[in-house]
Amino acid sequence: MGTDRLDEVLDATYDCLTRYGVRRTTMDDIATTMGVSRSAVYQYVRSKDDAFRRLAGRLHEQALARARRAAADSTVPYAARVRGVLAAKLELVLALSEDSPHTAELLDDKARLFGGICSAFTTDLRLLLADLFAEAGTVAGVGPVEAADICIALVVGLENAPDAHRLLPPGSDALVAGLLGVPVPAVTAGS
Template sequence: MSDDERIERILDAAYACFTRHGVRRTTMEDIAREAGMSRPVLYQHVRNKEDAFRRLVARLLDTSLAGARAAAGAPGGLTARLTGVLEAKLGMLAKVWADSPAHAVELLSVDARLSAEPIAAYDAAMRELLASVVTAERPDADAAELAELLLAFTRGLEADLSDPDAPARRLRRGVELFAAGLDRSPTAPKEHS
């Protein structure tokens, strides 16, 4: 097994343990047992539980960003592409909530404290991605401002993921409203009758 495969196995085990027991109650012994390896082998790949958590968060963010980039480049209009980008973000958090209703709040609040740098980089990449989608469709729009508004809107939806269908439904409707507002803004191209 390669080092990369071992790290993936460790991160899978860490996710299983964190969602089952919570971050605070999970031990390195738990992660090693779940990964099917000894603690000394585990420590060859991650320094401690916090390191495993940071790497896991980075992997989740990378996966979400890859999905967002694919959605940004997919065929469809502005609303569909923006919705797809934001669904990748919302979907990542909804998965954590679904996998661990008992520990989701802990998992989602801990990552802000332990993983501020990758989260900041992820947020910046999402802002740039959203702005690029807007600019491609509406070059005269204030793309940076709209990207910030869309991210703030999505963060609001992330506050309550207890109903798995409501946030995605509200996201789609909210993006429709944002896009409709762009069509009516003073900088939007005028349609001729």
């Protein structure tokens, strides 16, 4: 299966999602958006549901890759690594929310089509964060998993904040400082 062609199918699926939503999008819509026949689309996905599952998987996997890179960057302080993991989640949510009211459907962890993908993504982020906190050490009374859960709760709270991008750096730095029990350098503009 050609990866480039599958990417084109998923790009067209996303375009249709922004216009029509999951329920109203048809395989004909995806094919028309690509400029191919419906049978050509079926060479790469089994159904509309398969196309949307693969799209959700691709978007979450891209965000998870960004989070993993941030967590692995041992050249920066722990606060910046944690912030990078949290930013990957927040950026995914904000990008999908800004593109169309329909695209937020890909974030619903209770949705039949995407629930497992969304839950697995959050679980993977939780593990990345817990590993960072286990490595850095946390204040007495707060374990690495609890610290990870607190950080994820911060991002979930910011997802609907009007100025989420601006609030994430100082919010995550303050949170990490408290969880690690050490002062965290102030975030400079553009960090």
